[in-house]
Amino acid sequence: MPLDSVPRRVGVVGFGRLGQSLVSHLLTQGPELGLELVFVWNRDIGRMAGAVPHSLQLQDLTALGERHPDVVVEVAHPKIIHDSGAHILHHANLLVGSPSALADQDTEQKLREASHRWGHAVFVARGALWGSEDIARLDAAGGLQSLRVTMATHPDGFRLEGALAAAAKTPGLRTVLYEGPVRGLCPWAPRNSNTMAAAALAAPSLGFDGVIGVLVADLSLPDVHVVDVELSGPPGPSGRSFTLRTHRENPAQPGAVTGSATVTAFWRSLLGCCQLPSKPGIYLC
Template sequence: MALNTVPRKVGVLGYGRLGQSLVSHLLTQGPELGLELVFVWNRDPGRMAGSVPPTLQLQNLAALGERHPDLVVEVAHPKIIHESGAEILRYANLLSLRVTMATHPDGFRLEGPLATAHSTGPRTVLYEGPVRGLCPLAPRNSNTMAAAALAAPSLGFDRVIGVLVADFSLKDMHVVDVELSGPPGPKGRSFAVHTHRENPSEPGAVTGSATITTFWRSLLGCCHLPSKPGIHLC
């Protein structure tokens, strides 16, 4: 069933594993759902050759307004939003989605001092501290933590603690644990929640297998929301 009588125009930034999956879904299922793919942009345009129709390849990110998108999905790198987010929001809503994990060291894409960090045993904590300090060092592996900081404004990026773990036993899996503790009550007991997620993945992959489906469902969920301009976190 179509989401609207008028097709919603979607642009995709990034053509890695997630971008390729979203583009494939939009081309094959988009029309029946009321979604029209209007452009695909990638830092290396050659990666789109032979799989993205030339008319949909956006060579210059600054020209995205000419495609009149309603929604832009970023599945490239956080610095794209840092550099071009304000410009994108002049023309369309923005959907930013990523996943963080504890996994085999080959599954990390680290920057700065963490890029040269080495595991000292079967399971090594590479970072433990405020999320604010981790995000610039692990932009592709800290987004669940960043989302938690945004969802808990009373704590924010300085009081939500992020822990990044390299575990050689997790060769085909990304694991996320979230622990939440409330303040002690009158009898000294605290409310606590602990969630544990295991996402199968290819060895060395940044993106877990279940994440592919999650991104597509998030895009559809975003299109079901009332049309309000801005950034959508799903």
């Protein structure tokens, strides 16, 4: 069944595991859903050879407006959002696959300004964050006091920078690499903090400075990403607080940054944002 009566033109930025999956879905299932793939861009153009029709390969990201997309999906790296997010919003709605980019306050501000200037929405994929709607509702109702997200996996699954990269090379069986505000983690783990960044966006009363992120290297987890979410509300009349803990185990190929279930969730995020109105602002999807 089509999403609506108006075809949606979709561009994909990035051709790693997520990008390849999205392109495949768009080429095989897109037409019956009213979705048309209009371009694919990747930093290494050669990676698309034989997998993406040449007519769909975009050589220059600054020329994306020539393809007239309705929504552009970023599944590359936070740097794309830093450098090109505002430009994309000039032409289309933006689905962000690297929400860690929004930990940079200047980047978030530029996206908000461009969104309002051009009337396009910034959608943020929830990725591996389980229960994002419930977190958002609790936060909006004033019932959220603390939120903590722990991600654990084998160190081969990390793509870290700076001091964290060195720490991950010589871990014990289970080593806490970082524990603190999510804003401080994102620059050092831009590809491994997206779940935590999504949580910070789901809970704006806490945000990147109030949501706590914990990154754990665990040698006993070669083929799974484990995400634990813990939250609590303010004390009630009895003195007790509402608390919730979720534990998510996402199978992953050894050394992979993205778990299997996250790939499926991202396709659903794209379908979801294509059914939402284009209005200024930042929204989880």
